[in-house]
Amino acid sequence: MKKIYFICTGNSCRSQMAEGFGKKYLTDFEVRSAGVETHGLNPKAVKVMAEKGIDISDNTSDLIDIDYFNSCDLVVTLCGDARDRCPVIPKNVKHLHWGLMDPAKAEGSEDEILDVFRKVRDEIEIKVKELA
Template sequence: MKKIYFICTGNSCRSQMAEGFGEKYLTNWQVKSAGVETHGLNPKAVQVMVEKGVDISDHTSDLIDLDYFNSCDLIVTLCGDARDRCPVIPKNVEHIHWGLIDPAQAKGSEEEILKVFRKVRDEIEIKVKELI
């Protein structure tokens, strides 16, 4: 079974959503996510994923597991910070970078913030589907 790792800064939003969609669509892959730091699972990420029928409420915010990282077939970084700070990717591991904005940094009313989360979520879903 192939292995994929979705990595962002804090493993709270983007990589968690990617892991959720990966679990849904990449049925022949072992799917995990991690961060170069841990910020806890963002409740707004959980909320907008439920709207798509994907429950990530049992996910945890985890640091990169080097054993898994080094044994992956594909590593996807979801922000420049993660791309710049993650360990050196082995030459035999494919790397894709998706430069996505951090929805946790969104400002405004609750609805404006959720709109940003939904936009990022939808971008991630499209990109994960393209991996099939």
């Protein structure tokens, strides 16, 4: 089975959402996510994914597993920080970079912040579907 790794800074929002969509749409892949740091699972990411019928509430915020990383077929970085701080990607591993805004940095009312989470979620879903 092919392996894909979604990586962002803290493995709290973007990569978690990508993992959720990956498990739904990328049935030929083992799908995981990680961060160059761990920030804990963001409850707003859980909430907006539940709106799409995807439960990520049991996910954990994990650091990059170098053995899995090195054995991947595809590594997707979801922000510039992850791209810049990621371990060196082996030559035999395909790398894609999706420069997505960090919804955790959104400001405003609760509804405005959730709208940012939904916008990023929807961008991720489109990109994951394109991989399928």
